[in-house]
Amino acid sequence: MKKIKVPFLDLRVLDLKERSSILNAVETVMNHGIFINGPELTQLEEEVAGICSRKYAVGVNSGTDALFLGLRGLGLQSGDEVITTSLSWVATANAIALTGACPVFADIKEDLNIDPKSVEKLITRKTKAILAVHYTGRVCKMEVLRKIVDQRGIMLVEDAAQAFTAKRNGQPAGSFGDIACFSMNPMKVFAACGEAGMILTDDEALYNKITTLRYNGTVNRETCVQPSLNGRLDTLQAAILLRRLASLPGVIDRRRDIAGQYDMQLSGLGSHFRTPLVNENEYHVYYTYTVLAEKRDELKVFLEEEKGIECKIQYPVPMPNQPAYRGWTVAEKENAEMLCRKVLCIPSHEKMNNDQVRYVSESIKEFYG
Ligand SMILES: *Cc1c(COP(=O)(O)O)cnc(C)c1O
Numbered sequence: 001m002k003k004i005k006v007p008f009l010d011l012r013v014l015d016l017k018e019r020s021s022i023l024n025a026v027e028t029v030m031n032h033g034i035f036i037n038g039p040e041l042t043q044l045e046e047e048v049a050g051i052c053s054r055k056y057a058v059g060v061n062s063g064t065d066a067l068f069l070g071l072r073g074l075g076l077q078s079g080d081e082v083i084t085t086s087l088s089w090v091a092t093a094n095a096i097a098l099t100g101a102c103p104v105f106a107d108i109k110e111d112l113n114i115d116p117k118s119v120e121k122l123i124t125r126k127t128k129a130i131l132a133v134h135y136t137g138r139v140c141k142m143e144v145l146r147k148i149v150d151q152r153g154i155m156l157v158e159d160a161a162q163a164f165t166a167k168r169n170g171q172p173a174g175s176f177g178d179i180a181c182f183s184m185n186p187m188k189v190f191a192a193c194g195e196a197g198m199i200l201t202d203d204e205a206l207y208n209k210i211t212t213l214r215y216n217g218t219v220n221r222e223t224c225v226q227p228s229l230n231g232r233l234d235t236l237q238a239a240i241l242l243r244r245l246a247s248l249p250g251v252i253d254r255r256r257d258i259a260g261q262y263d264m265q266l267s268g269l270g271s272h273f274r275t276p277l278v279n280e281n282e283y284h285v286y287y288t289y290t291v292l293a294e295k296r297d298e299l300k301v302f303l304e305e306e307k308g309i310e311c312k313i314q315y316p317v318p319m320p321n322q323p324a325y326r327g328w329t330v331a332e333k334e335n336a337e338m339l340c341r342k343v344l345c346i347p348s349h350e351k352m353n354n355d356q357v358r359y360v361s362e363s364i365k366e367f368y369g
Contacts, residue, residue, distance in 0.1 A: 001359065001362060001363070001366075003307060003308050004308060004355070004356060004359050005308040006307075006308060006309045006310065006347045006352065006356045006359065006360060007310050007347065008310040008311065008312055008345070008347050008349075009187065009347070009349050010349065010351045011186050011187075011191075013193070018247070021243045022193065022240050022243055022244075024243075025040075025239040025240055025242065025243045026236060026239065026240070028040075028239060029235050029236050029239050034235055035234055035235050035236065036232055036234060036235060037232070037235070038235030038238065038239075039235075040235050040238040040239040040242055041059050041233060041235055041238040043238075043242060044057075044059060044238040044241050044242050044245075045057040045058065045059050045198070047242070047245060048182070048198055048200070048245075049200060051165065051172065052172050052173070052174035052175050052180065052200055053171070053172055053174075053175040054174065054175060054180070054200040054201065054202055055201070055202040055204070055207075056200065056201050056202065056203075056204070056207035057198050057199065057200050058198065058199045058200075058207065058210050058211055058214060059196070059197070059198050059232075059233035059238060060196075060197045060198065060199060060214055060231045060232065060233055061195055061196070061197060061230075061231045061232065061233060062183060062185065062195040062196065062197045062231075063091060063159075063161040063181060063182060063183020063184075063185060063188075063197040064091040064094065064095060064183075064197070065197055065231040066161075066181035066182060066183065066197035066198055066199045067091060067092065067095030067096075067131075067157075067159060067181045068094075068095040068098055068099070068231075069199060069210055069213045069214060069228075069231055070095075070157065070179045070181050070199045070201075070210060071095055071096060071099045071101070071129075071131075071157065072099055072213055072228070073179065073199075073201075073206050073209045073210040073213060074128075074129060074155055074157070074178065074179065074206070076096070076099040076100070076101040076128055076129065077099060077100045077101065078100035078101070079100075079101075079126065080099075080100075080101040080102070080126060080127075080128040080129075081101060081102045081103075081104050081124060081126040081127045081128065082096045082101050082102070082103055082104065082127070082128060082129045082130070082131050082157075083104045083105075083106050083119050083122050083123065083127060083129075083130045083131070084096060084103055084104070084105060084106065084114070084130070084131040084132075084133065084159075084319075085105070085106060085108055085113070085114040085131075085132070085133050085135070085319075085336075086105040086106065086107060086108060086318040086319055086320055086331060086332070086333040086336035087108050087112060087133075087135060087315065087318055087319070087336045087339070087340065088133040088135065088159065088315075088319060089161070089314075089315070090319055090322060090324070091161075092131060092133055092159050092319070093105075093319045093322075093324075093325060094324075096131065097324075097325075101128065102126075102329055103319075103325065103329055104122050104127070104329060104330045104331070105318070105319060105320040105325075105329065105330070105331035105332065105333060105336075106118040106119045106122055106332055107332040107333055107334060107335045107336055108135075108335050108336050108339065109335065110277075110292075110335075110339070111135075111138060111276070111277070112135045112136055112138075112290065112339065112343070113132070113133070113134070113135050113138065113140040113141070114130075114132050114133065114140055114145075115335070116141055116144040116145055116148060118332045119145065119148060120148060121332065122330060122332065123148075123152060123154075127152070127154055128154055128155060129149075129154055129155040129156065129157055129178075130145055130148070130149055130154065130155075130156050130157070131157045131158075131159055132145055132156065132157070132158055132159065132177070133159040133161075133162075134158065134159070134160050134162060134163035134166060134173050135162060136162060136276065136284075136286070136287055136288045136289075136290045136314075137162045137163045137166050137189065137284055137285040137286050137287035137288070138163065138166060138276070138278070138282055138284045139163060139166050139167065139168035139173050139176075139282065139283075140168075141168075142156075142158075142168060142171075142176040142177075143168075143169070145176075146176065155177075155178045156176065156177045156178055157177045157178060157179055157180070157181070158173065158174060158176055158177035158179070158180035158181065159181055160173040160174045160180050160181060160182050161181065161182055161183035161188065161197075162183075162188065162189075162285075162287035162288075163285060163287065164182055164184075164188070164189060164190040164248075164285065165189075165190070165248065165252060165285055166282075166283055166284060166285040167282075167283035168281060168282055168283070169281045170281075170283075174200050175200075178201065178203070178206075179199055179200065179201045179206065179210075180199070180200045180201075181197065181198070181199055181200075182197055182198045182199075182200070183196070183197050184196035184197060184198070184237075184241055185197075188287065189248070189251060189252065189255065189285055189286075189287055190241070190244060190245070190248055191244065192237040192240055192241050192244075193237065193240050194236075194237050195237070196233050196237045196238075196241060197233070198233075212225060212226065212228070213226065213228045213231070214228075214230075214231045214232055215228070215230055215231070215232055216228050216229065216230055250350075251350045252285050252286075254350040255285065255286040255348060255349065255350055256284070256285070256286060258286075258289070258348045258349075258350075258352060258357055259276075259284070259286045259289050259348060261354065261357045261358075261361075262275060262289055262346070262348065262357065262360075262361060263275050265357070265358065265361035265362075266291070266361055266364060266365075269364070269365070269368055271294075272293070272294045272295075272368050273291060273292070273293050273294065273364065273368060274291060274292040274293075275289075275291055276289065276290060276291065286348055288312070288314060288345040288348070289345065289346055289348035290314065290343050290344065290345050291343075291344050291345075291346060292339065292342040292343060292344075293342055293343075293344045294342065296313075296341065296342050296343070296344050298367075299344065299364070299367050300313070300344060302363075302367050303346075303360075303363055303364070303367070306363075307359075307363040309346070309347060309359075309360055309363060310347060311344055311345060311346055311347070312344075312345040313343060313344060313345070314343065314345050315340065315343075316340055317340065318331075318333050318336040318337055318340055320333050321333070321337070346360055346364075347360060
């Protein structure tokens with residue numbers, strides 16, 4: 001097989017139609033000059049709320065800010081506990097910790113999402129919320145988590161950073177929680193050309209509170225009601241996101257098509273190598289195509305050095321094992337630790353062609369040969 005270079009992602013905007021559409025959006029903002037809280041932000045908030053079947057959306061600086069401001073909006077504070085997954089980007093745990101609450105880490109299942117049984121074991125009198133992460137772009141078992149929180153009168157929050165327009169039983173990510181948070185950073189499937197995030201809710205009072213928290217806790221130019229920082233999303237990114245929103249269905253179709261090709265080509269490697277098994281009721285958007293591989297580290301070196309295929313490990317360390325969290329909080333993480341040694345994200349993005357997909361598959365089969 002001839003060596004082909006396969007990058008993990010290609011974030012350049014080289015397609016001339018896409019580039020001119022984005023530049024045109026930038027020019028529109030240059031023309032009206034409302035760089036903060038411009039009309040494009042309002043339009044984006046309305047459209048995203050609609051797509052996710054929610055009443056309100058608040059655009060913010062980043063997915064991290066979305067989580068932090070959302071959790072603060074819910075009133076979390078020192079002495080509270082929030083149960084989250086052991087496997088996510090550290091922003092998830094950091095947002096909890098920075099409200100003053102204590103993150104408590106639940107274990108995960110083979111689908112890499114939080115295990116509701118583990119969650120139930122960790123609930124205490126201090127538990128105020130469950131923060132579920134739709135990992136890799138697949139929605140968690142929200143009907144089970146909803147039952148758990150309703151029985152106990154606690155809150156449910158979605159970290160849907162990886163899962164914009166993913167669905168479970170036909171219901172979109174971002175529509176399940178008391179609040180839901182998205183990231184639109186350049187790596188995400190729905191991506192800005194810079195940092196961006198969004199918070200969704202159906203609760204008007206919460207929406208007003210989060211809007212206040214987004215800008216220094218102010219209700220108008222004169223009055224600050226609560227200390228906060230500046231977490232606003234700029235109009236330029238909102239304008240770019242609106243353009244990207246129009247082409248998003250095509251991007252997701254292509255990612256799902258590539259995943260389908262991998263599923264077929266990589267079946268039959270036995271227990272050495274497992275592709276993400278997706279159930280009928282799940283609509284996965286494949287933020288990453290994450291496989292479970294024996295001899296993962298050797299496979300990664302082989303793919304990168306011998307074959308020119310760039311891969312990523314998301315993530316090599318469960319959050320409770322990070323130096324920031326080790327030792328001061330409760331964690332169930334046996335499966336997470338085991339699965340962290342196997343997870344590998346192989347290239348799967350809309351700019352790949354079918355020859356590259358086949359080349360990746362053939363190279364993996366050659367490794368296990
Ligand atoms: C990307 C991501 C975040 C953080 O989003 P930023 O926009 O990078 O701040 C939070 N949680 C998860 C699961 C993510 O993938």
